[in-house]
Amino acid sequence: ILNVEQSPQSLHVQEGDSTNFTCSFPSSNFYALHWYRWETAKSPEALFVMTLNGDEKKKGRISATLNTKEGYSYLYIKGSQPEDSATYLCALNTGGFKTIFGAGTRLFVKA
């Protein structure tokens, strides 16, 4: 059974803090890694898709890195804002039809 692990499970930060969280996956089954942001009462929305070892993606204050050899990805948020509060999901594409999701990191940003 393939597992995608995300840590921490939840995170409380103050507005303006920078933060990061981790997604770990079995490197032998890697085709692509996706990050999604899921705000409460809304639909999960895609942030990034990464396919190559060493990939770095950036969208505004949010960025992500990928290490396929050791099987992890980091998501960074610089200068967190209350609107960044959400659950951040990472998802592994193993080349088949199925995408394996982690349980998410729930971020709370206090003003």
Added chain:
Amino acid sequence: EADIYQTPRYLVIGTGKKITLECSQTMGHDKMYWYQQDPGMELHLIHYSYGVNSTEKGDLSSESTVSRIRTEHFPLTLESARPSHTSQYLCASSEGDRVRETQYFGPGTRLLVL
């Protein structure tokens, strides 16, 4: 912005009732998915479809069934709801190459079976 809709958003129903969760997308995507998620847990794939008249079961065993008669519509049915079916159900669709494709999600249906 993705155009994928789910109804109802919330449903409280008694044991033994038949229910259908609706999912529609207006993007013309061939691939559609149903996920089940319990609080704090991973999304688990319960059904998927490559296109019209194509449906497959996912990894998580589910007593639900799906149909795909039209590209835009992928309803999920529970013939006899039980408390163990209480969960959140998310519908998604995608297009593009299998490796890089991004999934577009609906807002989910929260189901409570009493």
